[in-house]
Amino acid sequence: MGGYFGVVSKDDCVNDLFYGTDYHSHLGTRRGGLAVHDGAGCTRFIHDISNAQFRSKFEQDVLKLKGRMGIGVISDTEDQPLIIGSHLGNYAIVTVGRIANAAELVRKAYSLRSAHFSEMSGTEINPTELAALYINQGATFAEGIEIAQNAIAGSCSMLLLTDKGVYAARDKLGRTPLVLGRKPGAYAATMESCAFPNLGYEPFRDLGPGEIVRLTPEGVETVALPRSRCQMCAFFWVYYGYPASTYDGVNAEEARYRCGAALARRDPTPVDVVAGIPDSGTGHAMGYALEKRVPFRRPFVKYTPTWSRSFMPQDQPTRELVARMKIIPIKELIQGQRLLFCEDSIVRGTQLRDTVRRLFDYGAREVHMRPACPPLIFGCKFLNFSRSKSELDLAGRRAIKELEGQEGPPPPEYSQPDSPKYREMVERIRHRLGLTTLQYQQLDDLVNAIGLPRERLCTYCWDGRE
Ligand code: SF4
Numbered sequence: 001m002g003g004y005f006g007v008v009s010k011d012d013c014v015n016d017l018f019y020g021t022d023y024h025s026h027l028g029t030r031r032g033g034l035a036v037h038d039g040a041g042c043t044r045f046i047h048d049i050s051n052a053q054f055r056s057k058f059e060q061d062v063l064k065l066k067g068r069m070g071i072g073v074i075s076d077t078e079d080q081p082l083i084i085g086s087h088l089g090n091y092a093i094v095t096v097g098r099i100a101n102a103a104e105l106v107r108k109a110y111s112l113r114s115a116h117f118s119e120m121s122g123t124e125i126n127p128t129e130l131a132a133l134y135i136n137q138g139a140t141f142a143e144g145i146e147i148a149q150n151a152i153a154g155s156c157s158m159l160l161l162t163d164k165g166v167y168a169a170r171d172k173l174g175r176t177p178l179v180l181g182r183k184p185g186a187y188a189a190t191m192e193s194c195a196f197p198n199l200g201y202e203p204f205r206d207l208g209p210g211e212i213v214r215l216t217p218e219g220v221e222t223v224a225l226p227r228s229r230c231q232m233c234a235f236f237w238v239y240y241g242y243p244a245s246t247y248d249g250v251n252a253e254e255a256r257y258r259c260g261a262a263l264a265r266r267d268p269t270p271v272d273v274v275a276g277i278p279d280s281g282t283g284h285a286m287g288y289a290l291e292k293r294v295p296f297r298r299p300f301v302k303y304t305p306t307w308s309r310s311f312m313p314q315d316q317p318t319r320e321l322v323a324r325m326k327i328i329p330i331k332e333l334i335q336g337q338r339l340l341f342c343e344d345s346i347v348r349g350t351q352l353r354d355t356v357r358r359l360f361d362y363g364a365r366e367v368h369m370r371p372a373c374p375p376l377i378f379g380c381k382f383l384n385f386s387r388s389k390s391e392l393d394l395a396g397r398r399a400i401k402e403l404e405g406q407e408g409p410p411p412p413e414y415s416q417p418d419s420p421k422y423r424e425m426v427e428r429i430r431h432r433l434g435l436t437t438l439q440y441q442q443l444d445d446l447v448n449a450i451g452l453p454r455e456r457l458c459t460y461c462w463d464g465r466e
Pocket residue numbers: 175232233234235236379380381382383385458459460461462
């Protein structure tokens with residue numbers, strides 16, 4: 001899951017751009033890039049960050065950059081920022097999201113007989129270049145961004161670096177956040193507001209869905225008003241988002257405490273210790289432990305001194321080996337204990353099964369699992385949530401296929417915690433993972449823990465509602 005940071009300043013902006021772009025979750029991202037406008041034009045650097053930390057790759061480049069406006073990106077797979085020459089002028093662009101109808105948009109573009117793509121990777125078209133192609137159809141940047149927003153299905157938030165300032169545009173349904181910050185002489189736009197405090201910025205507002213603004217050192221100009229319908233991805237509070245970030249007024253860490261507390265209120269299971277699967281289960285577990293008044297412990301600690309956060313081996317067996325090597329069990333905290341773990345979610349469950357087995361090998365008496373969200377049964381169509389190509393990789397969906405004896409859309413009862421089908425699905429997952437008990441968060445509790453109206457949130461991966 002990518003992210004972006006854009007800045008305009010009365011002074012040189014490169015330091016803020018460098019650190020601001022770095023402050024993201026870096027979950028499975030493979031590329032990073034920076035572009036700076038020096039008054040005459042844009043200079044950019046792009047690096048592969050799949051096996052290295054962003055800062056180590058860019059620390060030499062930033063010495064060569066100078067300018068008062070810049071944009072940076074952490075990108076899932078594609079090279080960004082792109083520098084585009086067009087009738088609107090030269091500009092740099094970064095995007096985050098997933099263009100679900102890319103094939104159709106490419107076909108339409110080719111039918112004009114004047115379009116071409118030059119950022120190909122094999123047969124894959126760079127989605128940022130595709131977005132730029134539609135932007136270039138406008139008479140102005142504002143009009144062009146709206147054309148792109150309306151054409152794109154899925155999601156696409158973006159930053160454009162132009163000689164008239166930085167344009168920031170949130171996805172038309174607001175699936176990903178875009179937050180503005182300011183300090184004397186500078187304005188910035190970011191997906192992760194955790195980028196702001198250490199750089200001296202005060203967050204002052206979130207863009208609404210589809211809203212477009214232009215940042216200059218003098219201020220923020222609204223060039224397109226927010227749209228009324230919002231479908232912000234609820235997974236930002238559960239997992240994607242960095243704990244120190246706040247989206248649409250709700251801090252991720254606080255929401256995780258409330259998630260954990262909600263799980264605890266529905267759970268009479270007696271346990272000795274509550275813990276989180278590191279790192280993303282930790283906030284949920286703290287909320288659970290506080291609510292239930294059970295000691296919070298760390299029977300697993302994450303080994304961080306030498307593993308870079310973004311280290312991402314290509315193949316699944318090596319990824320699983322690395323995931324195992326990164327967390328170290330503490331036998332003294334496991335042996336003889338009734339352990340309850342909070343986890344952000346259960347996707348495939350393969351790593352979790354290994355973790356549970358290790359806990360029993362180390363003498364755990366019981367292992368209970370409490371995911372902070374309901375079972376995932378629909379694959380995300382709107383963001384690059386996972387590398388997986390098949391919904392059947394999801395533990396919930398696989399259990400449904402086994403129970404129904406066939407593939408196909410899951411009957412709605414599997415999203416209803418009171419239904420026998422739901423209970424059978426959960427039991428099947430519990431059995432596969434080797435857990436003592438498994439109890440998922442209920443969707444209403446998750447929505448309440450986030451605290452925004454349900455109709456403003458996307459919950460598709462749990463209930464299939466678009
Ligand atoms: S389907 Fe799930 S992961 Fe995708 S945007 Fe919606 S809530 Fe987020």
